[in-house]
Amino acid sequence: MPFGNTHNQLKMNYSAAQEYPDLSKHNNHMAKVLTEELYAQLREKATPSGFTLDDVIQTGIDNPGHPFIMTVGCVAGDEETYEVFKELLDPVIEDRHGGYKPSDKHKTDLNPDHLKGGDDLDPDYVLSSRVRTGRSIRGFCLPPHCSRGERRAVEDLAVEGLGSLDGDLKGKYYALKNMTDEEQQQLIDDHFLFDKPVSPLLLASGMARDWPDARGIWHNDNKTFLVWVNEEDHLRVISMQKGGNMKEVFNRFCTGLTKIESLFKDKGHEFMWNEHLGYVLTCPSNLGTGLRAGVHVKLPCVSKHEKFGEILKRLRLQKRGTGGVDTAAVGGVFDISNADRLGFSEVDLVQMVVDGVKLLVEMEKRLEKGQSIDDLMPAQK
């Protein structure tokens, strides 16, 4: 967060020991990695745009974490953060992304033809399908660090790019600060509207500054393709629809993203991407694909099975309540999505969801009939 004297060199008047944060009660990825020695080594550095180590870690200091949930505890202020502070971020990334090493290469695959199946998930069980990711525009600072001018420039570029989409992707932009009450209500009813963040994890990083300036929502007329501008990342891109046709959702996702990318390139802008980290986003947890593909699926029997947790783990899936992260399931309906983000391509991850959900629905049908599911137990992916 670009606050005060942690954001400049004045702290160098004090020793590293005097400035080193008290992390004794902390339980997040940053706290596990940031020793006093590492702090001393990195604290004088800043990215070319002026983001410092203290800016990276402020959210992790202010939010000690939870005994059960391991949060990341650091954010990037620009693309260079991941390079300048790699002695901190590489181990955090490795720990968070299942052993992903600094020398590993990430595969990007947005060709929907590579997905096998996915168009036949049983709609009696699979109520809706959704794929989301994020994109950052190269050369602009990220939400924790950007100035108002930069954030507005990102909005302008996004609106211009999205305004050129046509066909079933043709749509409209709703700026948060200009929205009418009627528009606002419609967006709430469609479950599209995002609020000013309240989570201290986000607020402490500074990404909610100047709300709602330069924030907005774009969606196509069919309400199946949606882009959030300047929320937690420059852009969050979402493709969704009712029912179980994940293939169609992923098709639209890939088509839309590819079109948006080429529209940006026409104007001389590209997305932040490199072959080690894939797509670069604000939170290290969203690196790589930044992709979460998920369904809302009815699993009242399977979810009560003693091996439910184990099954999900082997399938590399995670469960959430239908309100999203941090919510509980209601009426046996779960949000099931991929657990990974980095080290697997987009096609890989959606394939895991498609195959995994298919299996879970099959298990549900067996258990409904009182039959065993032992022969269906998957191997660890």
Place this chain on the structure above:
Amino acid sequence: MASTFTRVLSRKKTVGILSLVGAGSLMTGYLINKDKVHASAQSSRRRYPASAEYPDLRKHNNCMASHLTPAIYAELIDKATPNGFTLDQCIQTGVDNPGHPFIKTVGMVAGDEESYQVFAELFNPVIKERHNGYDPQIMRHPTDLDASKIRSGVFDERYVLSSRVRTGRSIRGLALPPACTRAERREVERVVADALSGLKEDLLGRYYSLTEMTEKEQQQLIDDHFLFDKPVSPLLTCSGMARDWPDARGIWHNNEKTFLVWVNEEDHTRVISMEKGGNMKRVFERFCKGLKEVERLIKEKGWEFMWNERLGYVLTCPSNLGTGLRAGVHISLPRLSKDPRFPKILDNLRLQKRGTGGVDTAAVGSTFDISNLDRLGKSEVELVQTVIDGVNYLVECEKRLEKGQDIKIPPPLSQIK
């Protein structure tokens, strides 16, 4: 690296330079080092013109928004205090909190003592609006902590349940809560706790650091109504003063529980003198004695409080400049509070009412927190006397109403205009 001037600021020896009165010397010091200290946008940061960065304040209702024109913004945007604090950092809280149609918040904070000079073009009109026309460019603020000047000041305890005086003090040379680094904040804690440990007799007491307190100590402090929480108000959190909580925060109080100091909450220190009952004179005597003792003890170690004759005691929020003093009572006024003339009476006496939970709370039953409205332009003695005279008048009114007699709205006290 920090410039020589900047480095010098953080050592106590520099107090000589900074205690020169007036904006001129500080501005000179700033200008010498203008090249060395830039606002955060440096080197290869994307630069936009001031017009592209100017905040959208059309839906805002706070003092900052009322006075921050695009011209003033453009004028001040590339400046920074010697500590590197910028205009955008001062106003962030006001941008993030548009305000309320009925309550006009200040909407900006200082990151250090120099903020009030470097950004004077914005701070001055805000101060003038908030403090009834006080003009820092031409007026002088009187400081007077001589409690012997107080007349009367012992209230009828059938009405006045408790008496309290609070203020804040900042340690010169160390940045304020919105801007300070962890080490600076820890230094404030060290300097203050060290000084407080030198207090004796009825002021003898103990420091409880928020990070080290035991559960038992915590419960006791809650029961005594002494413990302060991590701020939740976005007015405060948006300014950055809650960073690194609870590092270097703590509470000191004397054994008698009548003198209390908060360390590194909204200001470097908040100093509170209080007791049950109506002896405001004694509360203020202890207040003055304690403050002077603490000042003497920090001076022994080469430190001093932020003060100048234009703004008085310098604190984080412009609303607390001058005396930073709020003297108040918890008072039961069942009849008067229902009289339609009550608000006007308070207004003319330069008093304000709050609920007994403090600012933003409602009164319970007919017990109110009544305190002075003003902070800057009048001395501590003047303000406490105003509260004493005012509360005496309110008690008189209540008694008259009890007897079925009529009451009068008093003539308005003089204000600064």
